[in-house]
Amino acid sequence: MARRDISGQVVVVTGAATGIGRAIAGRLSDAGAIVAIGDRDADGAAVAASELRHGARGYALDVTDERSYTDFIATVTEHLGPIDVLVNNAGVMWVGPFDAEPPTATDAMLAVNVGGVIRGIRLIAPAMRERGRGHIVTIASAASKLAPPGESSYAASKHAVLGYLTGVREELHGTGVDVSAIMPGVVDTALAAGTDTGAARLLRPDDVADTVLRVLARPRFQTTVPRYVGPAAALAGLLPQRLRDVVLRRMVPDQVAASKDADRSSYESGALGS
Template sequence: MSHPTPIDLAGAHVAITGGARGIGRATVEAFVARGAKVSLGDLDLDLAKATAEATGASAHHLDVADRSSYDAFVSAAEAEHGPVEVLVNNAGVMPNGAFLDMDPALDRLMMDVNVHGVLHGMRRVLPGMVERRRGHVVNVASLAGKFPIPGLAVYNASKFAVVGLTAATRLEMAPYGVTLTAVLPSAVDTDLASGLDMRPIPKVSPQRIADAVVGSVRGREAEIAVPRYVGALATTTSLVPVGVLDRIRRIVRDDRALHTDTTERADYAARLNAAATERTTR
């Protein structure tokens, strides 16, 4: 097993998906502040350009669910800044609702973006990283990839997939000095969590997630939960008897994702429904 090749962020090329807003934008800012050359991809090209202009990054259109779009993004980014040394698979969507009530089109959107989007990115950049014996991939998953939450069943499924994918691929890449890290945020104060009261899960700022992503380039941990203690709690629940855990869930009202502030969440839900509808009509 090779030791990871160190990456000096000053001058390194970092590619970030879903980089126009939320965690993505905070991550763009964090890497730029450390001297990296940042390429951000986003479905909303106008917003991506505005973010790029404000941060000093370069902007590209990207539909992570479309492999050809992901290939074009990386090719254009590498033509401008050289080989990708760090890839941050950040783009993701989070529809919510009771499993039996969910629109299958939203299920497909979640799996296409949250799972296949990550697969497309990894398959595009990892061969070059292996050849150079240098590189790091960060997959922004979720604590929902460790801990099931009523009202987020398919989202849980997508993030469980990313956690497992990251862990297994990390083992395959180890002999080449290339690493992967899964970052597992709790609820984050972005559009994805708008209208959702996820207490007692703490809602954290996008900047805290960005700091964890940047820090992973140095530490190369397999997983980083944000905040870390919530990750430890999620792991500990597997040791708690089911009956006891069910009582705890009822006490803390862990079904809050089934009951949302629909007014606060309206804009985000509308964007998701429009994206899902577009895919079904292609």
């Protein structure tokens, strides 16, 4: 398969004022894409876009709000043209024991991590299908395949996203619209502050950004970062439950224990209202 060129394509990246999204936006802009950053922090989105190339722009976007998303799409299309690539990056995470999780945190994770992805695809993919081309990339998580203690609801949201993408991919088969899920381990961002990496190394936002660029050049459905996480999880799944438990408890970090003394209050109050 020939490598696809991202140059000149209009790319939307949600939740990209900081962190992984900001790294993705920067990498795609450097590759020649026309980037539209959408973020609840409209000022942060504008600042991030001002640091990019090729006429990048930043806009207010609340992925949990239908009107906000439709207005965002209309404005991006008016300013930059039809959307060629959607990168679903916006996501939030609460960490701790399942019975200590505030209801507001549960609701926020489902609304942003699941509802935001579904809303973006439902609103943007039909126009891609009509044009016969497009690419939907979703930053899921290794938690789409695994479920670390302390991240039960977060893992549930990411499992849901992978299930949704699997169905949508089949519906879009043969239309010219590609669907990709990128599933990184723990990345050095505010979202993951105070958590443990388990058997994998701590990733940088640029590691995820580089993966997005590679997947856009050569589309594939599922990509874990690091790559060995996917095959390792698949092999573990073939073991009898007792052996599987032993293997996964060595591979997957216990985030209840890891975050016990971590101060995540600043992040969680801002991102989750908890």
